[in-house]
Amino acid sequence: xxxxxxxxxxxxxxxxxxxxxxxxxxxxxxxxxxxxxxxxxxxxxxxxxxxxxxxxxxxxxxxxxxxxxxxxxxxxxxxxxxxxxxxxxxxxxxxxxxxxxxxxxxxxxx
Amino acid sequence: xxxxxxxxxxxxxxxxxxxxxxxxxxxxxxxxxxxxxxxxxxxxxxxxxxxxxxxxxxxxxxxxxxxxxxxxxxxxxxxxxxxxxxxxxxxxxxxxxxxxxxxxxxxxxxxxxxxxxxxxxxxxxxxxxxxxxxxxxxxxxxxxxxxx
Numbered sequence: 188x189x190x191x192x193x194x195x196x197x198x199x200x201x202x203x204x205x206x207x208x209x210x211x212x213x214x215x216x217x218x219x220x221x222x223x224x225x226x227x228x229x230x231x232x233x234x235x236x237x238x239x240x241x242x243x244x245x246x247x248x249x250x251x252x253x254x255x256x257x258x259x260x261x262x263x264x265x266x267x268x269x270x271x272x273x274x275x276x277x278x279x280x281x282x283x284x285x286x287x288x289x290x291x292x293x294x295x296x297x
Numbered sequence: 298x299x300x301x302x303x304x305x306x307x308x309x310x311x312x313x314x315x316x317x318x319x320x321x322x323x324x325x326x327x328x329x330x331x332x333x334x335x336x337x338x339x340x341x342x343x344x345x346x347x348x349x350x351x352x353x354x355x356x357x358x359x360x361x362x363x364x365x366x367x368x369x370x371x372x373x374x375x376x377x378x379x380x381x382x383x384x385x386x387x388x389x390x391x392x393x394x395x396x397x398x399x400x401x402x403x404x405x406x407x408x409x410x411x412x413x414x415x416x417x418x419x420x421x422x423x424x425x426x427x428x429x430x431x432x433x434x435x436x437x438x439x440x441x442x443x444x445x
Contacts, residue, residue: 206318209311209347239318239336241343242407249403256398270333274340277413278406279394 188215188237198297199227200290204236207244216247220254228260231293235266245278252283261285265293301328302367309350309360309379314343321366328368330435337414337433338366338373344407345377345386345429353381353427372416374432384427385420386411 188205199222207215222230230251248262255262263285267275275281287293303324307313318339325335342364349362363378392405412418417432 208314208343210314239339241340241347242410243347245406246403249398249401252398253401270336274410277410279392282395283398283401 190215190218195294198229198231198294200231200233200294202233202236206239207237207247208239208241209243212241212243212247215244216250219247219251223251223254223258223260228255228258229297230255230261231263231265231290231297233266233290234264234268234271235290237267237271240271240274242278245274245280248280248284252280261297263287263293263297265290301369302365304363304365306361306363307346309353309362311347311350314346317342317346317364324366324368330373334373334433334435338375341411341414341431341433342375342377344411345431348384348386348407349377349379349381349427352384353379371436372432372434374430377429377431379427380425381427383422385422386429387418387420 188203188207188211190204191202193200201219203215205211219230248264251262264275265287266289267286272281272286275286285293285296287296303320305320307317321335321339321342324330325338330338346362346364360380365376367374386408389408390405392402392409393400394409411431414433415431416434417430419430421428421430
């Protein structure tokens with residue numbers, strides 16, 4: 188999986204491309220948690236080019252939301268495909284964070 | 298093996314998930330399945346195989362997990378068989394997906410997704426093997442299967 192990182196104002200934006208599964212989630216989770224530990228507490232993840240996510244990928248988001256809760260931080264996801272959005276809904280994770288249709292919507296609201 | 302079905306074995310190794318993806322994509326192309334169905338089939342097989350490896354204690358030996366996928370115009374049926382420890386996914390603890398984030402656990406999600414995304418699921422322990430059978434309808438009345 189490819190991850191591009193950029194910062195706009197105080198917001199860390201990560202653009203993901205590929206698959207979030209058992210083989211890629213640990214590394215990505217570590218990267219995300221490290222960003223949070225280093226003080227980033229407004230994070231936006233653009234999932235427009237993520238075409239697969241399993242429970243291993245979903246667990247990364249639960250861990251990050253837990254971590255951000257300590258620092259009053261915010262995690263927003265955007266641009267996800269309908270079938271990816273469905274697993275966030277089914278797993279109850281959609282109610283734990285903000286999901287927006289597009290990156291522009293997210294940057295306006297965060 | 299008919300052209301409407303595919304059977305294969307995967308090693309008890311998470312690196313096999315990439316080969317699984319290729320097989321499912323090819324199956325999807327052969328039967329002109331929508332992207333969403335291909336995703337769901339890949340996801341449920343990923344979760345079942347990952348569970349077999351993690352909870353069936355298959356890591357230690359040269360175990361193989363057998364998979365059979367059959368297409369019919371009304372549904373896709375899948376059978377997954379492993380020789381790991383007895384593990385009934387139907388009686389596995391269900392995660393509380395509505396609790397506050399502070400109390401939210403991180404386990405049990407995979408099987409929860411399998412149960413939620415499939416229309417039927419059953420389990421049998423037969424001749425020291427775990428056999429899980431699942432079925433996904435291709436013709437839905439509304440989207441009831443996904444709203445449970």
